[in-house]
Every structure is written in structure tokens, then in C-alpha cells.
Amino acid sequence: MKQLTPTGEFLYTYAYHQDEKDLCFLEMRAFFGADSEEKVVKSTRGIDPSRSPFIKERIEVLFEGADVADILEQAAQVNMGSATFKVIFPKINGLAFEDTVDYAEKRDIERQIGFVITGKADVHNPAVTFGLMPFGGRWYFGTYLQSESVWFKHQQKPREYSTALSTKVARAIANIAVPEPAGVKAIDPCCGIGTVLVEALSMGIDIVGRDINPLVVDGSRENIAHFGLTGRVDLGPIADIRQQYDVAIIDMPYNLYTHATPDEQQEILSHALPFAEKLLVVTIESIDHMIEEAGFTVTDRCIAKKGLFLREILVCERTIKPAILVEELIEV
Structure with a gap:
């Protein structure tokens, strides 16, 4: 035999x-x-x-x-x-x-x-x-x-925004950011209603969420719980993050309620430098110059299409050592 x-x-x-x-x-x-x-x-x-x-x-x-x-x-x-x-x-x-x-x-x-x-x-x-x-x-x-289309089951959320990523795109983004989850700690510091968090958590990725908008933080927590998942979502700006993460997934704020100015976008990217070695950035605008100024380099990229609406997805690696590391900030 x-x-x-x-x-x-x-x-x-x-x-x-x-x-x-x-x-x-x-x-x-x-x-x-x-x-x-x-x-x-x-x-x-x-x-x-x-x-x-x-x-x-x-x-x-x-x-x-x-x-x-x-x-x-x-x-x-x-x-x-x-x-x-x-x-x-x-x-x-x-x-x-x-x-x-x-x-x-x-x-x-x-x-x-x-x-x-x-x-x-x-x-x-x-x-x-x-x-x-x-x-x-x-x-x-x-x-x-x-394969089972798990992402398809996540389309019906109790809380939803018209400008949120589709569950299909969000799942691919989580995979691109964390292709090998073992030992990797991730954060979505502008998580919105948690579309990426739901997909990542459903795949066993160690990820936490954060947002400055209390309404979307509540929505994110509700969506996560709705699918029987467990994940932490904190309220606060990216500047207050004090822990170290292997990768940060940043979907740049652009909707009517949380649209970020170029200066605010630059701040978001720059604040990620001390705590993340790798970034996965989603943007509707060309921001390569901002990525570079923040201390990262784009190593891979693609365009995600939804009809006529285009998003650019950038995989970025940290190229300069932060002036002050998160561990030093904690000590201070």
C-alpha cells in the first residue's frame, strides 16, 4: 500500500x-x-x-x-x-x-x-x-x-459606512500586511468601523484597532462582536501609541467626517515611525513623497478598483531609525 x-x-x-x-x-x-x-x-x-x-x-x-x-x-x-x-x-x-x-x-x-x-x-x-x-x-x-468565502459572510454588518473598504479588499489587505501571522503584532490606528479588523481577526491575526472618532470606535466594537470575534479597539490619536508593532495598516481618512488635510496625513505617517517597522497604506491620493518624508520606502504597490473609484495600496518598510523609540517614550 x-x-x-x-x-x-x-x-x-x-x-x-x-x-x-x-x-x-x-x-x-x-x-x-x-x-x-x-x-x-x-x-x-x-x-x-x-x-x-x-x-x-x-x-x-x-x-x-x-x-x-x-x-x-x-x-x-x-x-x-x-x-x-x-x-x-x-x-x-x-x-x-x-x-x-x-x-x-x-x-x-x-x-x-x-x-x-x-x-x-x-x-x-x-x-x-x-x-x-x-x-x-x-x-x-x-x-x-x-476555499470558503468567509469575507462574503462579513458583508452584512450592523454598522457600515459607504466609503469603507469592501470586505474582499479588506481581507486581501490584511493578508498583504501580515502574510505570516505567527509572532506578528499588528495595529490599525485609523480603523474606522473595523472592516480590516474583522477580516484580520477572523484569520487569527494578532491585531488591535484605534480611532479618534468615538462613534466609529463604537461601531467597530459592535461589528467585531457581531461576528463572534474578540478584539481590542481603543479611542485616541495615533500620536498617543506607546507600544511596538511589527506592522501598521493605515487607511487614510478621506470621508466627509474625517477627511485629513495633507499636513494631517503627514502627521499620521510620521507618528507611525516610532512604533511600526512596516506600513500598509491605503490612499486615494499619491503620497509617495509623504511616505519618504515620514521615514519609509514603498517596496510594493497596487491599485484596487471599485468601479471608477481607485485606491492605491502601498507596502512600506521603515528606512530610517526613529529619533526616539517607543520604549524610550515609555521610560520617559
């Missing part, structure tokens, strides 16, 4: 609207260090596909082969015992021509592989789902996991 031991490789399939491509690719680069036009990414990094609003599914590779016959030979050694299973061949748009397979052939290959595996097939409620995928001239077989 072939032991079902993962190889340590994963295949992810992607789906996005053309307007979302730029944002999707920035998230891909944050997760995997590169993007792909093929809508398939092969990586040694294991990510829950439900984290991304653009990942459709994931195959954790168990074995690979040069062709279907090679996969069939290896699948014939698999014994599922009492566990039920099914085999699926995902529909993938964007594959290279040599990797494309038509619908009838996909169904036939699914049947062939299902037939040679020892065990009971169950297409409706299997204990294990296997996936098969051609990519880069090779064939890959492994356990299949479909």
Missing part, C-alpha cells in the same frame, strides 16, 4: 475579476514571493485557501507523475481502508495550453483514478477528497481543499 505522505508542495488555483488582478497579484507576492498569469501557484508554503478572497482551492501534493498513466500506477497502491473518498479534476482557467484538458476527458480521468484506488467512493459526502491537476508539464495528485 502506498503511504499517503505529503511531499511538502501545494498547488493553489486562483479566480479574480480583471479589475481585481492588481490586488490579487500583490497578495500573491506577499504569500509566495511571485505572481502568476496562469492562475495557478505551486509553492512549499501551506496556506488555508479560505484566507484569500482569490484562491479557489488547494491541492496538498501526495505524488506526481509525467502523465496520467504514471498517476494511475501510483493511485493503484492507495488503500483507503474504511474511509470514503472521491476524486475531482478542478476547472482551471488560465493554464498553459499544454496543460489544458477538456471536460469529457477530465470526467474520464476522475473515473479511472477512482476505480484503481482501494476503498469506497462517495461523491456526495466523502471523508477525503482527492484532487488532480496538470501543471508545468507534470501531473499532481493530492488532498483537495476548497
Whole structure:
């Protein structure tokens, strides 16, 4: 019997609207260090596909082969015992021509592989789902996991603003800011009604929120609690932050009630220097000069579109040492 031991490789399939491509690719680069036009990414990094609003599914590779016959030979050694299973061949748009397979052939290959595996097939409620995928001239077989659109469930909030980020964009932003949550502390110091906080907290990211507007702080707390999440949201200006964070997510205030002047925008960015090594900035205006003046450098970027409304998303790293560190401020 072939032991079902993962190889340590994963295949992810992607789906996005053309307007979302730029944002999707920035998230891909944050997760995997590169993007792909093929809508398939092969990586040694294991990510829950439900984290991304653009990942459709994931195959954790168990074995690979040069062709279907090679996969069939290896699948014939698999014994599922009492566990039920099914085999699926995902529909993938964007594959290279040599990797494309038509619908009838996909169904036939699914049947062939299902037939040679020892065990009971169950297409409706299997204990294990296997996936098969051609990519880069090779064939890959492994356990299949479909993404769940968690962000979609967060669209219906008790408190909402028309200018707030969509939940889909907010989820991608949280991933870009914190692609690897383990040991990372994040803050959203201009959190508004907490759209980014909800997405980040739902993915287990260690993040706190803050805002100078007591009404939106209350709204943010209500939205977080509504989805059964737990997170801290403080009232106060960014200038009062005294703790250290690995990353700050700053959606520049621009709505009717909290529109920031250029001087105020500069202050927000400059106040982030002592407590954050990395910034993820969302802006509707070009502010590269402000980023640089605040002591950061833009290392990656994209445009997020919502109809005719454009937001620029900037990934920034601290490039100068703060004149006074947060720890020194605490001591003072």
C-alpha cells in the first residue's frame, strides 16, 4: 500500500475579476514571493485557501507523475481502508495550453483514478477528497481543499459606512500586511468601523484597532462582536501609541467626517515611525513623497478598483531609525 505522505508542495488555483488582478497579484507576492498569469501557484508554503478572497482551492501534493498513466500506477497502491473518498479534476482557467484538458476527458480521468484506488467512493459526502491537476508539464495528485468565502459572510454588518473598504479588499489587505501571522503584532490606528479588523481577526491575526472618532470606535466594537470575534479597539490619536508593532495598516481618512488635510496625513505617517517597522497604506491620493518624508520606502504597490473609484495600496518598510523609540517614550 502506498503511504499517503505529503511531499511538502501545494498547488493553489486562483479566480479574480480583471479589475481585481492588481490586488490579487500583490497578495500573491506577499504569500509566495511571485505572481502568476496562469492562475495557478505551486509553492512549499501551506496556506488555508479560505484566507484569500482569490484562491479557489488547494491541492496538498501526495505524488506526481509525467502523465496520467504514471498517476494511475501510483493511485493503484492507495488503500483507503474504511474511509470514503472521491476524486475531482478542478476547472482551471488560465493554464498553459499544454496543460489544458477538456471536460469529457477530465470526467474520464476522475473515473479511472477512482476505480484503481482501494476503498469506497462517495461523491456526495466523502471523508477525503482527492484532487488532480496538470501543471508545468507534470501531473499532481493530492488532498483537495476548497476555499470558503468567509469575507462574503462579513458583508452584512450592523454598522457600515459607504466609503469603507469592501470586505474582499479588506481581507486581501490584511493578508498583504501580515502574510505570516505567527509572532506578528499588528495595529490599525485609523480603523474606522473595523472592516480590516474583522477580516484580520477572523484569520487569527494578532491585531488591535484605534480611532479618534468615538462613534466609529463604537461601531467597530459592535461589528467585531457581531461576528463572534474578540478584539481590542481603543479611542485616541495615533500620536498617543506607546507600544511596538511589527506592522501598521493605515487607511487614510478621506470621508466627509474625517477627511485629513495633507499636513494631517503627514502627521499620521510620521507618528507611525516610532512604533511600526512596516506600513500598509491605503490612499486615494499619491503620497509617495509623504511616505519618504515620514521615514519609509514603498517596496510594493497596487491599485484596487471599485468601479471608477481607485485606491492605491502601498507596502512600506521603515528606512530610517526613529529619533526616539517607543520604549524610550515609555521610560520617559
